[in-house]
Amino acid sequence: MALIRQTSPHASGKNHTNHIMRMVIVALVPALFVQMWFFGWGALVNVLWCSVVALGAEAFVLTLRKRPLAFYLKDGSALVTAWLLAMAIPPGSPWWLTFVGVSFAIIFGKQLYGGMGQNPFNPAMLAYVLLLISFPVEMTSWLAPQGAGVDPMGLTDSLQAIFAGHSIDGWTMATPLDVVRENKSLTMAELWTEKPQLDGLTGIGWVWVNLAFLAGGLFLLKQKIISWHAPVGMLAALGVMSLLFWNGTGSGSHGSPIFHLLSGAAMMGAFFIVTDPVSGATSNKGRLIFGAGVGILTYIIRVWGGYPDGVAFATLLMNMAAPAIDYWTQPRTYGHRKPKRGMAKSE
């Protein structure tokens, strides 16, 4: 009789990488629906197009690297990257923009570093920053969110806008972060009256998108796919920063904590970007620090920097700091007096 020989342990836990990736995608679905609700079909087309490009790019590089396709494509990491990027850029962006972004994310952001698990930077954020710097106009042309139930753009309109290059100028407008940033004359209350779509709390657009991301994040927490440390670190830091520097609702306002927590990519960043295990810190303590760093940098870039939102930049900056954070948060091994930091002494 043939008995199987294997190394111990012979039991294993339930979490599997493929499962983790699938759950992340599931958690993104509510936000996708809300985006579709407010921005039309463009959001869905974005996601689907990005997925196709991502899988194509991954397959292309895997073929070049002579790796088995099915095994690596199945792990779902390329899809997650595609979804995150698709949902971070304006819905209805032209096809070539997403094509460039996703290919860059997969090829340069991930595979050139050696594939999944090897990339020092979050591929989606890397591509986002590349697009933002290279194509600032396209990247800030967000459709104006429409009132509930009003389809801003039909499916055919979206497809035409994306693939045929039809102008969508008439539809676009600045995001709230842009508005607050550029505004130098109006108080916050006046701003919101002038542009009702931007008012967070009355229920249009951005806030709902952020709340949907929050819901997805809570789902991941509940499923024990992510730990609470990084999101809490980031949101707490962002909240504290905006509270500390909140200078009222006057015309020079930086915006209230609630405004900051619920606009831009705050929630998406907190639950889907800083929780990326590959490019983040490893230990729980490290994750708190990592998240807090992203929160602080995000606020600084939003308020005093040159770009309306700073999650992507902040994440990349903290990605660079992750090894240092790991170094300083190294735990003390049982039986040792203090953690052994640094490199082994070479002879």
Add this chain to the structure above:
Amino acid sequence: MDVLSLESVIYALLALLALALVFGAILGFASERFKVEGNPIVDQINDLLPQTQCGQCGHPGCKPYAEGIANGEPINKCPPGGQATINALADLLDLEPMALDDEHGEEKPPMVANIREDECIGCTKCIQACPVDAILGAAKQMHTVITDECTGCDLCVEPCPVDCIDMVPIATTTQNWQWPLPSSSEQSGMQLIATDKQGEVA
């Protein structure tokens, strides 16, 4: 348009000179003060060699070869050390690792000498040949190898007048058996079926 007066140039030069002197002095002091006493390079090389003293490199022992390497000899003449030793030497000396020079022999699994004792005539020739005194015996008495001290250098085989010395590979037992590294799916070919890793055993 006399912005760049001679005077200001001279001042600038003087300032730079002063800076250079100060930093030079600091660097010089530091290099003296924090000097690391290193092993002489020959000893460091010798520490990496396997000390079989087999002479396959063409030197009478490992130390002379270490001296040779220190004087620029190629680092790939040591078959008992094999590729691992070459890599370690390359690392130490900041050279490119190279393949073993098969002129000096090929890499073999570790061996020990074994004397077929009933054939031994007690001539002591192997004792004289052994570079590490790992053979016990006296004239006209049977000789035997101290297995733990034998470096597997081969040198005792040739002098034996009755050819009673064999080099035998060290057997794998439960005591010296080693876990293999898992065959990686990242490197080399892909093995997607886990049982391939261990080999199915009947």
Add this chain to the structure above:
Amino acid sequence: MSAIPLRTIHDFPGGVHPQENKEQSTRTPIAIPPLPARLVLPLNQHSGAPAQPVVSAGEHVLKGQLLAKATGFVSAPVHAPTSGTISSLEMHPVPHWSGLEESCLILLPDGKDEWCSLSPIEDYRTAEREELVERIHDAGIVGLGGAGFPAAVKMSSRKASKIHTLVVNGAECEPYITADDMLMRERAAQLVSGIEILQHMLAPEQVLIGIEDNKPEAIATMEKACAGKAGIEVCTVPTKYPSGDAQRLIWLLTGKEVPNDSRSVDIGILCYNVGTIVAVHDAIVHGKPLISRITTLTGSALSRPGNVEALIGTPAEHLLVFAGIDNDTFHTLIQGGPMMGHTLDTTAVPVIKTSNCFIAGTAQEFPAAPPAQACIRCGLCADACPIELLPQQLHWYAKSQNHDQLQHHNLFDCIECGACAYVCPSAIPLVQYYRAAKDEIRTHKARTEKSERSRVRFEQRQARLEAAAAEKEARRKANAEKARKLKEAKAAAATAPEKSEAKAEAEADPIQAAIQRAKAKKAARAAGTDSPAKPAKPARPQLSPKQKELKIQLSMAKAQLKKSERALPQMEEGSPEANKLKDDIALVQKQLEQLQTEFDAASSAPAEAPAATEKPVKAKKPALSDDEKKRKIELAMKKAALKKAERALAVAEEAGSDQVDTLRQARDEKRQALADAENTGVQA
């Protein structure tokens, strides 16, 4: 329920909660399987040096009789589990990771199960501690929890520090295994008695029995058994793998940490598995050595899972059949638990002292591990590690074989519990990486140590040889000086002294001169030692030593011939060397023939009557061998001279020196001399 003494349980970091699967094997009491047809007893069932057999094949042994004795400090003896006959000592598969075989004693039971005489200790309270320790050692008791460290060694290695706490390990955190659970349920009295023996021996302030809270029956039984016993406390610890690891349990119960460079005894704590303590009880109170143990038989391929008291050496297949194995679904055999146990190739392996469990699993139960994916740095492994290592970093470094970094990251603190690999979402066989890296580092260290030793030995040898050479050189110079003075004196005294052949040659060639001097000296010395002792008697033919001599010469000549013949094809045909070699070969062949005939003649000659003389052969030998020796020395010297002459000739030929002819002549003379000497040697 009475108030359980509340003890702070110190939670350890990490840990996992694998599926327990313990209920299958706790439904029936401990069973005793029938006697197997043969018992296989490995000599190495413990950590440390293998035992050494003290019985021989065919010997009849009684139950409990010593079969193999301990060798060295860390070792344990092996006893006969039943009466029967030792059939052989052979290589047999054993429960080891490698699947390799080890030497095992095979015992064929005679079915009588007859005990040897046992000598229990009447009252251990009056016995000396040392005596008890020796008893425990002689009973072959090792840690039955899994590591198999000799129990007595653990006790006696304590020197300075005093044991203040005895931790009794009944945690049994591995899934599936219930051997300790059932033992505590059924043999609480023996366990408590064993604890009392240890209390007497070690005098600890407290005894803490740690049991995981998933064994309520065992806890209740132990509490009942320990009621009213001073200093013994039953402590319930939360179920979390690996709480049964000795150092984790010590931490859970006392909050004390064992420094990485020492053992728990150094901080005054000893930890024994419950099974070990029952074995101590048996050894002291009944005088029985360790010949059986409780083993769990479980897994979905068994129809009657449960615990058995198995004799050490019982083949696993015998037990599996007893537990109702279904060979159709049987797929994996694991010794130990699913977290740390190892798979076995064959069911022929025996139960050894550390076999706490055999799991016969089906393919559904233990599916093949999925292929490893890339590490996504999720950090779950670090969260699961009970000793707060960085499994991820260790994995990278193990992969790149960076030994320095591995040791820097405390690889050797890893207890291989498997928690990291259990949680790894990418199914990376982390534990195997660590084991391979540990083995590699150990081997590397051993190799480095050996090469260091070789270096020292080589250098010492070199120094010795140089010293010897220097001494010889000094002596040579002194002699030369003496000879020169003598010559001067002679030259001054005599007009024309008769010149010896040697001296003529010496004048002709300095190399020859040196050789001649050496020759003269050696001959002088040989003569000096030989002649004064006894005048060389006419060689009386003593056949057997002569035969031996001849045989040696014969084999040497044969080897010489073989070597020359081997060298011949490498040379260019027709070159002077080749011709020379051919001559040599012919010469040696001739000699060989002569030797052969001589030897045959000697052999066919009527053997010397052994009792012809009262004197033993030995007494006559010296006289003979002196003669032989002398001849041999002469022969060797002539050979050396010939070799040197040949070498000188070769040098000269190469250099085109005009001395070639002289040298060639000299060589031929030497060769002739050698042949003559050899002929006389043969004729003698």
